[in-house]
Amino acid sequence: MIIENKKLARDPEGETIAKELIERRGISTIKSVRSGKYLRFLVEAGKEEEALRLVEKIANELRIFNPVVHICNIRIMGESR
């Protein structure tokens, strides 16, 4: 699960990485950086779709992200090594 700020909410961490690290190196092809929070869930499920739906459900019900300011992306990553 990747949680990042919507465009309406500035992301000072991403802005600092972009300005102080990347721009300072003279790299102009990277236009912006957005930081976020990353959570990896180990889910017991019969199918990937089922695991995805379960994590989506808890993300909404437990307010793992704040829908006013965050966007939340959930992907299947495979087993953690």
Added chain:
Amino acid sequence: MKTAVIQFPGSNCDLDILHVLKNVLHVEAELVWHRDFKDSEFGAAILPGGFSYGDYLRAGIIAAHSPAIEHIKEMVSEGKLVIGICNGFQILVESELLPGALLMNQSTCFICKWVKVRVETDETPFTRHIKRRTVLNMPIAHAEGRYVNDPEGLKELHENDQVIFRYVNPRGEVSEDSNPNGSMDSIAGICNPERNVLGLMPHPERASEPVLSPFSDSDGLKLLSILKS
């Protein structure tokens, strides 16, 4: 009226507010562990500052799932007063008792300093004794205090007169320089539409005795004294 100060794991301003209530204001107040809190015993509740649950995931979100919040919601529906200070404000926002979000300060730093906040409305039980546009000295101490809402949410807050405090300069004007954390519209404190829940980032309990203030005043008491009634 007895006031509950609710203690979560990681609360650290609980004893400060309790001291001010009991020893400065001389009101009946009790420290209550969040799992033991029952709303029926109290006329008001304070969610104190601190780092509940280590600010993990997002400041206030884990405490927002505490059973105490169900009791707080019951109090709110009965019209009782609830104040969230700093981490308490974050918990109220994450409990959806107040709208919006409190995100990392624009500077990405933890900021601890005295600020000036202007009282935007006296049409709340919390500020009814303070003249509108009065400037109060209070300290802030937070890393995640940047108030953010979507354009509709912000519009609603202003239209409903729910913005209670804004950061201002010494002349009492809202300015970019006097906004310590990048909050939208310099918002430092808001209330719910029913006007009985207040959340604010500044710490009134740290501004309640002249000996603790660089200005030798006690502006925090102007707000907290409503718990005397």
